[in-house]
Amino acid sequence: MTLFGLHELPVGCxxxxxxxxxxxxxxxxxxxxxxxxxxxxxxxxxxxxxDPVAFRIRGALxxxxxxxxxxxxxxxxxxxxxxx
Amino acid sequence: xxxxxTELPRPVxxxxxxxxxxxxxxxxxxxxxxxxxxxxxGKTVACARGWYRYNGQTVTLVxxxxxxxxxxxxxxxxxxxxxxxxGRPDATVVVVDxxxxxxxxxxxxQIMEVNTRVVACLNLMDEARRRGIRIDVPALARxxxxxxxxxxxxxxxxxxxxxxxxxxxxxxxxxxAPRPVSYDPELEAAVAELAADLAVLSREGLNPRWVALCLIxxxxxxxPKIRTFCNGKETxxxxxxxxxxxx
Amino acid sequence: MxxxxxxxDLHFVLSRARKCGERLGGDVHDRIAAAVYKRAEMLxxxxxxxPSERAGEWDARLDDIFTSRALGYPIMLLLLGMVFWLTLxxxxxxxxxxxxxxxxxxxRLTAFCAAHAVPPVVHGILVEGVYRTVTWxxxxxxxxxxxxxxxxxxxxxxxxxxxxxxxxxxFFKAAGAHGKQALTMGMGLGCNAAGVVxxxxxxxxxxxxxxxxxxxFTPCNGRFPTLLLLASLLTGGSxxxxxxxxxxxxxxxxxxxxTVSFVLTRSCLRGLxxxxxLELPPYRPPQWGRVIVRAACDxxxxxxxxxxxxxxxxGAAVWLVANTxxxxxxxxxxxxxxxxxxxxxxxxxxFIVAAFLLGLPANEIVFPILLMxxxxxxxxxxxxxGDLRTLLLSRGWNGLTALxxxxxxxxxxxxxxxxxxILKETGSCRWTVLAAAIPTLVATSVCFxxxxxxxxxxx
Ligand SMILES: Nc1nc2c(ncn2[C@@H]2O[C@H](COP(=O)(O)OP(=O)(O)OP(=O)(O)O)[C@@H](O)[C@H]2O)c(=O)[nH]1
Ligand SMILES: [Mg+2]
Numbered sequence: 070m071t072l073f074g075l076h077e078l079p080v081g082c083x084x085x086x087x088x089x090x091x092x093x094x095x096x097x098x099x100x101x102x103x104x105x106x107x108x109x110x111x112x113x114x115x116x117x118x119x120d121p122v123a124f125r126i127r128g129a130l131x132x133x134x135x136x137x138x139x140x141x142x143x144x145x146x147x148x149x150x151x152x153x
Numbered sequence: 154x155x156x157x158x159t160e161l162p163r164p165v166x167x168x169x170x171x172x173x174x175x176x177x178x179x180x181x182x183x184x185x186x187x188x189x190x191x192x193x194x195g196k197t198v199a200c201a202r203g204w205y206r207y208n209g210q211t212v213t214l215v216x217x218x219x220x221x222x223x224x225x226x227x228x229x230x231x232x233x234x235x236x237x238x239x240g241r242p243d244a245t246v247v248v249v250d251x252x253x254x255x256x257x258x259x260x261x262x263q264i265m266e267v268n269t270r271v272v273a274c275l276n277l278m279d280e281a282r283r284r285g286i287r288i289d290v291p292a293l294a295r296x297x298x299x300x301x302x303x304x305x306x307x308x309x310x311x312x313x314x315x316x317x318x319x320x321x322x323x324x325x326x327x328x329x330a331p332r333p334v335s336y337d338p339e340l341e342a343a344v345a346e347l348a349a350d351l352a353v354l355s356r357e358g359l360n361p362r363w364v365a366l367c368l369i370x371x372x373x374x375x376x377p378k379i380r381t382f383c384n385g386k387e388t389x390x391x392x393x394x395x396x397x398x399x400x
Numbered sequence: 401m402x403x404x405x406x407x408x409d410l411h412f413v414l415s416r417a418r419k420c421g422e423r424l425g426g427d428v429h430d431r432i433a434a435a436v437y438k439r440a441e442m443l444x445x446x447x448x449x450x451p452s453e454r455a456g457e458w459d460a461r462l463d464d465i466f467t468s469r470a471l472g473y474p475i476m477l478l479l480l481g482m483v484f485w486l487t488l489x490x491x492x493x494x495x496x497x498x499x500x501x502x503x504x505x506x507x508r509l510t511a512f513c514a515a516h517a518v519p520p521v522v523h524g525i526l527v528e529g530v531y532r533t534v535t536w537x538x539x540x541x542x543x544x545x546x547x548x549x550x551x552x553x554x555x556x557x558x559x560x561x562x563x564x565x566x567x568x569x570x571f572f573k574a575a576g577a578h579g580k581q582a583l584t585m586g587m588g589l590g591c592n593a594a595g596v597v598x599x600x601x602x603x604x605x606x607x608x609x610x611x612x613x614x615x616x617f618t619p620c621n622g623r624f625p626t627l628l629l630l631a632s633l634l635t636g637g638s639x640x641x642x643x644x645x646x647x648x649x650x651x652x653x654x655x656x657x658x659t660v661s662f663v664l665t666r667s668c669l670r671g672l673x674x675x676x677x678l679e680l681p682p683y684r685p686p687q688w689g690r691v692i693v694r695a696a697c698d699x700x701x702x703x704x705x706x707x708x709x710x711x712x713x714x715g716a717a718v719w720l721v722a723n724t725x726x727x728x729x730x731x732x733x734x735x736x737x738x739x740x741x742x743x744x745x746x747x748x749x750x751f752i753v754a755a756f757l758l759g760l761p762a763n764e765i766v767f768p769i770l771l772m773x774x775x776x777x778x779x780x781x782x783x784x785x786g787d788l789r790t791l792l793l794s795r796g797w798n799g800l801t802a803l804x805x806x807x808x809x810x811x812x813x814x815x816x817x818x819x820x821x822i823l824k825e826t827g828s829c830r831w832t833v834l835a836a837a838i839p840t841l842v843a844t845s846v847c848f849x850x851x852x853x854x855x856x857x858x859x
Contacts, residue, residue: 089430094226094603095675100433101222102677103256108437114463117472118570121579123463123680127437128253130680132566134573137675173681187698192559194679195583195601218600224429227603252682254448258440259433280682285451293447307687336435340428343420350413368417370428380410 076138078112084143091140103127164323165213170248172219175276179306180216198229207316223263244270251281265331267363271299279305298332485643491543492638502535529719533768537707541625550695557686576665578607588618593821604674616814617653622763634802653810710762722776747804747851811843
């Protein structure tokens with residue numbers, strides 16, 4: 070099974086969180102936002118500069134930098150679809 | 154100064170919740186004040202207080218900065234954590250975004266660990282309705298064990314019910330019985346053990362289970378606060394309040 | 401219970417807690433979050449019904465435009481320019497009207513004083529000092545601010561601000577700073593002290609400090625109208641050209657923010673970039689009427705309060721400084737004389753630099769101080785907005801002077817209130833001193849550079 074970093078998830082795709090690799094406060098923040106294993110996350114859009122990417126996490130739209138995104142390992146589960 | 158609920162005229166009601174859920178809007182609607190609101194998370198970064206009268210009772214309301222968790226680290230979130238954990242509000246309203254309930258539940262569950270007199274205010278109901286989201290309010294209240302009041306603060310919907318509910322909670326006519334999350338057995342055992350020790354140490358107003366959880370989770374920033382509770386300073390604060398409130 | 405025994409026991413409990421945490425493998429947060437969200441998911445599944453199709457498509461559509469690769473930045477610039485232009489164009493007439501009324505009243509006050517043999521000092525302090533400063537602040541500051549802030553608040557209520565932060569984060573990251581700094585800059589437009597307090601939303605202390613130290617490069621309520629005025633003087637009107645000049649100067653402030661952040665994060669505030677997680681709330685249609693009225697009233701109150709609490713006393717004090725003579729020259733004149741070489745080197749003059757220094761309590765009073773300095777030592781006694789150009793030209797001003805004053809205004813040291821707020825928020829004198837020193841250095845060197853270049857090109 071191939072795992073991706075969240076930052077590699079193409080816009081429009083959904084993935085399921087397998088593990089969070091971040092440490093310290095970053096890890097805590099990601100957990101607070103609901104990124105626990107099993108959570109479905111959808112990449113919704115890139116910013117104008119391409120870097121932070123906005124993800125749909127438990128109904129909220131949250132922008133993460135690729136540094137944070139790369140610490141979250143996901144298993145892709147679906148290809149492009151509506152923004153939910 | 155506003156950090157400590159013990160210095161405010163009682164009853165004190167705290168408004169907490171995730172960022173951008175409409176706490177300040179609700180605060181304004183209830184108190185008639187003009188706290189700044191804005192459609193972005195982090196607009197409020199300091200406590201604001203105001204009051205409203207309901208049924209012959211003057212209630213002090215404290216608008217807190219939004220927070221995702223009581224275990225987080227930014228200064229504005231620490232203000233909220235300190236107020237909820239050590240300010241001893243008589244009741245806490247957790248303002249919840251009805252369009253995004255699942256994510257907001259994280260904070261409710263945490264706050265229910267700290268305070269028992271919790272009322273959930275399901276705000277932004279107008280937006281939820283517009284998006285076709287339907288929420289079974291009685292079922293939610295049952296599951297959480299606390300009163301749930303649907304509202305749309307911007308239009309003034311649900312304010313009376315909220316005030317009435319708070320009134321009853323403050324008067325002790327409703328006893329919220331929060332049903333917080335139970336963690337895995339290992340963690341629960343450790344928390345229970347430590348909480349028992351803390352219960353011996355600390356005075357009224359400090360929730361041993363919550364403090365135990367924080368300490369085990371390695372959140373050391375609350376230690377100075379706990380220390381003041383164990384030093385007996387808190388009793389002074391207590392008499393101070395009693396002196397001021399009872400004429 | 402003994403006072404001494406308790407903390408010792410607490411110590412014991414703390415070490416027990418630490419051991420518990422270790423025994424559990426140090427991932428206590430994970431366990432908590434996992435348990436909470438498992439319960440939350442189950443609960444939400446039971447009580448929430450979400451329609452399968454996504455309503456609120458306009459949300460996504462707006463984001464497609466505002467965050468698009470091609471249009472994101474142009475739209476940002478366009479909105480910025482448009483807001484400035486609307487402010488300039490809209491404030492022009494009311495400002496002149498107010499100024500005319502105030503001038504008329506001043507004439508009457510002066511006549512009254514003359515008729516009732518009021519001592520010149522009293523007349524000077526009250527009319528030339530307090531009255532002129534207060535009415536200047538009201539006439540020049542009030543109309544633009546009562547237009548700018550409602551516009552800004554509309555964008556804020558719509559939910560545009562987080563999108564700006566979203567789009568700009570890449571650049572802030574490159575400077576070693578945090579994208580939320582864009583939000584704190586937005587708050588700085590209202591007041592730098594508020595902007596500094598808003599820095600609390602940045603979790604990492606290092607990036608918070610960067611945002612705190614650079615907030616002053618965002619022109620606040622007290623400086624903004626001066627920029628507008630100078631831009632109108634410079635371009636000879638309040639059209640799009642003036643708006644473009646203002647936008648340019650504001651962007652210069654942004655560039656300074658970026659550069660100083662870059663340098664700070666590579667010198668005294670070195671460190672790894674911390675985490676960035678910014679929630680983008682749904683767009684919400686603003687409540688037009690209420691927002692406009694509320695913001696306009698709010699700002700009116702702010703400006704009026706500042707006029708009374710700061711401008712009035714400062715006006716009296718500065719009048720005394722400008723009219724107390726010693727050796728044939730006023731004290732202000734002496735100060736200006738000392739500062740003149742420095743002023744000339746950076747394309748200003750001694751009076752302008754003195755005005756900035758004496759304007760430390762509040763940026764609103766910089767221009768009134770300057771005028772008082774010029775008037776007290778010149779032949780003209782009273783002045784409407786229309787005569788301003790003549791007065792400044794008679795003092796040797798040219799386009800470069802106006803431009804430099806705008807640049808200096810945007811880049812110079814924060815006002816006293818902001819400095820106090822920085823002291824309170826950082827709890828450190830060292831950072832507060834730096835917060836004043838860095839902008840001073842930046843403002844001086846930028847003005848120096850433009851002046852030298854301009855003089856080299858135009859000998
Ligand atoms: N449609 C709708 N919008 C609301 C309602 N309540 C608040 N809002 C809007 O939600 C946004 C956020 O409101 P605030 O009151 O600033 O939120 P807050 O919880 O105080 O936010 P922070 O201070 O950042 O934590 C504003 O744009 C409000 O106008 C509501 O009941 N319905
Ligand atoms: Mg708020």
